[in-house]
Amino acid sequence: xxxxxxxxxxxxxxxxxxxxxxxxxxxxxxxxxxxxxxxxxxxxxxxxxxxxxxxxxxxxxxxxxxxxxxxxxxxxxxxxxxxxxxxxxxxxxxxxxxxxxxxxxxxxxxxxxxxxxxxxxxxxxxxxxxxxxxxxxxxxxxxxxxxxxxxxxxxxxxxxxxxxxxxxxxxxxxxxxxxxxxxxxxxxxxxxxxxxxxxxxxxxxxxxxxxxxxxxxxxxxxxxxxxxxxxxxxxxxxxxxxxxxxxxxxxxxxxxxxxxxxxxxxxxxxxxxxxxxxxxxxxxxxxxxxxxxxxxxxxxxxxxxxxxxxxxxxxxxxxxxxxxxxxxxx
Numbered sequence: 001x002x003x004x005x006x007x008x009x010x011x012x013x014x015x016x017x018x019x020x021x022x023x024x025x026x027x028x029x030x031x032x033x034x035x036x037x038x039x040x041x042x043x044x045x046x047x048x049x050x051x052x053x054x055x056x057x058x059x060x061x062x063x064x065x066x067x068x069x070x071x072x073x074x075x076x077x078x079x080x081x082x083x084x085x086x087x088x089x090x091x092x093x094x095x096x097x098x099x100x101x102x103x104x105x106x107x108x109x110x111x112x113x114x115x116x117x118x119x120x121x122x123x124x125x126x127x128x129x130x131x132x133x134x135x136x137x138x139x140x141x142x143x144x145x146x147x148x149x150x151x152x153x154x155x156x157x158x159x160x161x162x163x164x165x166x167x168x169x170x171x172x173x174x175x176x177x178x179x180x181x182x183x184x185x186x187x188x189x190x191x192x193x194x195x196x197x198x199x200x201x202x203x204x205x206x207x208x209x210x211x212x213x214x215x216x217x218x219x220x221x222x223x224x225x226x227x228x229x230x231x232x233x234x235x236x237x238x239x240x241x242x243x244x245x246x247x248x249x250x251x252x253x254x255x256x257x258x259x260x261x262x263x264x265x266x267x268x269x270x271x272x273x274x275x276x277x278x279x280x281x282x283x284x285x286x287x288x289x290x291x292x293x294x295x296x297x298x299x300x301x302x303x304x305x306x307x308x309x310x311x312x313x314x315x316x317x318x319x320x321x322x323x324x325x326x327x328x329x330x
Contacts, residue, residue: 008099009310012061014054017314020064027101029074035082036074036103041122043067043091044305044313044326045155046221046246051095052314055245063096064310065328069112069121070101079106087112089285091125092275098310100330107278110285115293123325124299126271127155128288129281130243133274135164136287138267139217139239143168146210148218148233150226151246152189153180155325158300160219161188166296172209174202174226176320183323187298195226203232214238214262224248236262243269300324 008025030036048064050056069089075082088109096102112121135141141164149164151157152173164171165188174195175181181192193205206215214235220226221244230240242250250268258264275281291297302324305313316322 006100007308008096009064009307010061011052011064014052014058014060017052017311017318019052020311020314022308025063025099027099028103030076030079030103032076032078033106034076034103035072035079035088035106035109036101037068037070037088037090037109038073038101039068039070039097039099039330040118041069042097042099042307042328042330043122043124043126044310044317044328045126046244046317047126048098049314049318050245055249058095063098065097065099066093066095067091067122067126068097068102069118069125072109073101074103076106082106087118089118089121089125091127091129092271092281098307098328100307108281110282113289113293116289119301119304119327119329120292120299123155123301123327124159124288124292125285127159127325128292128297128299129275129284130156130271131159131163132284132288133269133271134219134241134243135160135167135169137274138241138269141167141169141217145169145217146172146213146215148172148174148206148215148230149189150174150195150218150220150222150230152184152187152192153323154221155300156221156244157184158187158324159297162297163291164188165190166291172206172215180323187300195229202226202229206233210235217241219243222246223250227251227253231257231261231264231266234262234264236264238262238264240264240266241269242266301327303327304329 072086173189176196217239218230223245225247303326307328
């Protein structure tokens with residue numbers, strides 16, 4: 001694939017899905033420490049909408065996307081260990097994965113085992129690495145853990161439910177529709193809360209499910225709409241992990257609230273601070289691939305769209321019309 005043949009999704013202004021454009025781009029030859037990757041599958045993630053909308057800053061004009069799988073088609077000088085034809089994936093950027101090909105630091109890619117196909121890898125890398133640090137590093141989930149996970153039928157939620165259940169945890173989730181609750185129940189969740197139904201109180205429901213105790217940890221990727229209920233669902237000295245902003249960012253709050261609600265802990269992590277070296281990233285990916293290969297975790301690629309139709313995929317994602325993971329196909 002020559003540089004003249006490559007197309008990518010770009011945006012020159014922030015806004016709704018309509019700002020996304022399918023354009024010809026130049027992909028440079030790889031320099032020292034870099035590889036050029038021809039994409040076979042590209043992952044869609046809610047964080048992509050944050051950059052497109054302007055919630056997260058991006059230098060414009062910009063590419064989009066931080067996750068893909070493909071094949072190495074060029075290796076720069078001083079880049080040992082990589083060869084043309086290697087199957088690879090990445091989930092930590094740099095931004096610009098919505099492209100038929102890209103050049104990026106070799107430190108950002110991981111090797112794919114034969115048992116993991118490209119679409120599974122593209123769907124699982126960012127979400128799966130996120131779940132890995134959430135339940136294996138931030139909080140060591142095990143048989144004694146009772147947890148709450150919001151958006152249980154989403155890409156992260158389905159992986160988290162299965163993986164946490166395989167570790168012996170009691171898993172409580174929230175989901176907006178009966179179909180999504182049914183899907184989550186089939187993917188590790190012991191209890192589901194209809195958090196958008198009139199009269200439903202998440203924290204009260206959690207207390208009822210835990211005999212008044214509360215959960216050890218809450219994983220909240222929704223943000224503003226659920227933050228207070230998440231805090232109220234925790235046991236004393238429990239841990240609140242706010243890792244996303246699907247409903248908008250969490251508003252400022254006084255640390256004294258944590259005291260009055262039970263000496264709680266709150267963290268706002270990001271994957272980049274956990275997958276911060278090539279060795280650590282590959283180890284996290286190997287942990288993820290192992291649970292997929294074992295059958296303990298299944299990756300649900302419930303939607304695929306042509307890469308050129310990324311705007312339509314964004315519309316469906318933001319409207320809540322998707323479940324599991326979505327892959328864009330170049």
